[in-house]
Amino acid sequence: MLLSKLVCERTKEAPQDAKIRSHVLLSRAGFIKQVYGGIYTMTTPCQKMSRKIQAIIREEMDREDGQEVLFPVVMPRELWESSGRYSSIGSEMVRFKDRNDHDMLLGMTHEEAAVHLANHTVSSYQQLPMMIYQIQTKYRDEARARGGLIRVREFTMKDAYSFHNDAKELEEYYYRMFDAYYRIFRRIGLKNFVDVKSDTGMMGGSIAHEFMLITEAGEDSIVFCNKCDYRANMEVATSVQDKHDDAPAELKEVFTGEDKTIEEVCKRLNIPEYKTIKAVVYAVKGEQDELVVAFVRGDLEVNEAKLKKVLGKNVVAYDGGISEDIVFGNIGAIGLSDKLTVVFDKSLEGANNMVCGANKPEYHYVGVSPDRDFGNVRYVDISKVKAGQKCPVCGGDLRVENGIEIGNIFQLGTKYTKAMGMTVHGKDGQAFNPIMGCYGIGVGRAIASIAEESNDENGLILPMSVAPWQVHVCALRYDDENIAKQADAIYKELTDAGVEALFDDRNCGAGVKFADADLMGMPIRLVVSPKTLADGEVEICMRATKKAERVAVKDCVAKIKAVIEEEMAKLR
Numbered sequence: 171m172l173l174s175k176l177v178c179e180r181t182k183e184a185p186q187d188a189k190i191r192s193h194v195l196l197s198r199a200g201f202i203k204q205v206y207g208g209i210y211t212m213t214t215p216c217q218k219m220s221r222k223i224q225a226i227i228r229e230e231m232d233r234e235d236g237q238e239v240l241f242p243v244v245m246p247r248e249l250w251e252s253s254g255r256y257s258s259i260g261s262e263m264v265r266f267k268d269r270n271d272h273d274m275l276l277g278m279t280h281e282e283a284a285v286h287l288a289n290h291t292v293s294s295y296q297q298l299p300m301m302i303y304q305i306q307t308k309y310r311d312e313a314r315a316r317g318g319l320i321r322v323r324e325f326t327m328k329d330a331y332s333f334h335n336d337a338k339e340l341e342e343y344y345y346r347m348f349d350a351y352y353r354i355f356r357r358i359g360l361k362n363f364v365d366v367k368s369d370t371g372m373m374g375g376s377i378a379h380e381f382m383l384i385t386e387a388g389e390d391s392i393v394f395c396n397k398c399d400y401r402a403n404m405e406v407a408t409s410v411q412d413k414h415d416d417a418p419a420e421l422k423e424v425f426t427g428e429d430k431t432i433e434e435v436c437k438r439l440n441i442p443e444y445k446t447i448k449a450v451v452y453a454v455k456g457e458q459d460e461l462v463v464a465f466v467r468g469d470l471e472v473n474e475a476k477l478k479k480v481l482g483k484n485v486v487a488y489d490g491g492i493s494e495d496i497v498f499g500n501i502g503a504i505g506l507s508d509k510l511t512v513v514f515d516k517s518l519e520g521a522n523n524m525v526c527g528a529n530k531p532e533y534h535y536v537g538v539s540p541d542r543d544f545g546n547v548r549y550v551d552i553s554k555v556k557a558g559q560k561c562p563v564c565g566g567d568l569r570v571e572n573g574i575e576i577g578n579i580f581q582l583g584t585k586y587t588k589a590m591g592m593t594v595h596g597k598d599g600q601a602f603n604p605i606m607g608c609y610g611i612g613v614g615r616a617i618a619s620i621a622e623e624s625n626d627e628n629g630l631i632l633p634m635s636v637a638p639w640q641v642h643v644c645a646l647r648y649d650d651e652n653i654a655k656q657a658d659a660i661y662k663e664l665t666d667a668g669v670e671a672l673f674d675d676r677n678c679g680a681g682v683k684f685a686d687a688d689l690m691g692m693p694i695r696l697v698v699s700p701k702t703l704a705d706g707e708v709e710i711c712m713r714a715t716k717k718a719e720r721v722a723v724k725d726c727v728a729k730i731k732a733v734i735e736e737e738m739a740k741l742r
Contacts, residue, residue: 241280351611366381408551447525
């Protein structure tokens with residue numbers, strides 16, 4: 171590919187909304203161009219990366235007996251009604267009417283389509299286990315599109331669905347896919363990633379893992395133990411609740427005036443935050459009249475994923491204004507309206523001498539002992555783990571790091587096959603609902619993750635396995651007839667030898683050429699210059715290590731092919 175013809179504009183400045191490294195570099199290198207918030211055009215280099223990642227994914231899916239299919243982008247309402255998700259998924263799913271006034275939707279995930287296909291093609295236990303997968307562009311009306319390709323509205327994704335006779339068979343296949351994911355991420359060049367237990371969310375099911383790239387730019391929080399191998403996504407992470415052995419005190423009301431926040435009340439009463447009880451109000455989604463009050467210790471935060479699982483309902487922060495049942499800023503569990511659903515976090519179990527709202531303006535209770543004063547309540551885990559708390563496995567200290575989700579796998583069970591009436595004939599002749607697994611990888615997010623992890627102050631450093639081109643040929647003084655002749659010949663020889671080369675054939679200074687080469691990040695740079703050609707040589711430089719060596723012109727293609735094979739072997 172001639173750089174002078176490449177539709178890929180490099181720039182010194184990043185878009186104003188580019189806040190993380192991958193977004194900055196992919197934009198500056200011309201790999202992506204924003205069309206609208208969360209919607210991007212991938213230029214040739216980015217598309218070439220995408221195709222290489224997809225090829226690796228296909229190889230690994232086929233290795234696990236996967237069968238590639240292509241599900242429809244647009245589906246009728248009835249298909250999603252059969253699973254119960256047409257109404258349960260919110261506005262992130264795009265719904266519309268076709269010209270026949272029929273309700274349709276854009277698929278943001280394809281469990282329903284997978285079951286529909288399997289239901290019409292699989293009838294016997296002898297056809298199981300089986301896995302079908304697709305790589306397709308999807309659309310999700312994401313409310314918080316951010317980070318370039320990290321969180322987008324339109325995206326390309328590999329999703330796979332497996333069907334099994336029983337739970338044991340699913341578990342065995344699930345961990346085959348678990349291993350396949352490690353192979354995929356290593357082959358595309360990612361290094362600092364881990365698997366963590368995660369929440370099943372809207373996908374349903376019982377067991378799930380996410381694969382996370384550890385990076386400060388990540389929007390997910392991952393909890394690690396400093397002592398053992400415990401690690402989990404914040405949505406499902408647990409800890410040993412630390413206890414404070416205060417003796418019970420007398421319950422009494424105190425005047426707190428206009429002080430309503432935890433910080434204000436603590437300052438007035440001269441107490442630490444862990445001696446308070448925080449109340450957070452939620453509304454059940456779609457039912458603004460159904461309110462939920464979650465009580466946690468004042469120094470902790472409510473984990474909404476855990477709360478949703480406890481309630482079995484989707485909740486959102488309450489912003490409905492005034493409620494006659496709630497005195498905002500002074501909410502407490504004593505004397506609270508029985509019209510409200512109340513949930514108590516485990517951090518309050520066994521606590522004594524706490525402070526909470528008195529459910530009337532300008533007053534709080536002090537000396538609160540939940541076990542004594544709240545009646546016969548059930549404590550559940552609805553709080554976020556924070557750094558310094560104790561590991562639930564070994565008691566070691568927990569730490570929290572940021573990460574980008576690069577893939578996920580779920581054991582779905584019979585959630586979809588049962589709801590949609592899919593049955594097969596068992597070995598005993600009885601019909602049963604097959605048990606399912608689900609496995610996803612975002613291709614665009616993988617590109618962003620590679621860019622986030624592999625870069626320096628000058629630009630991208632792309633792995634050999636997924637770089638758009640393996641070699642960036644820089645011809646210095648291309649206006650010189652001898653330079654042009656030699657550079658053209660080397661470029662042709664590279665191409666004929668099956669080496670993917672990007673050839674900078676522009677008549678511009680060496681500084682500009684080297685800056686673009688560093689920014690775009692191809693693994694190998696080959697420099698043809700008057701200085702090296704005077705000695706019958708060219709310079710080969712590795713982007714990652716900056717190590718350079720001079721090689722005879724006649725040997726340069728063989729040398730480059732050897733370097734490519736060496737780098738690919740490392741990734742394999």
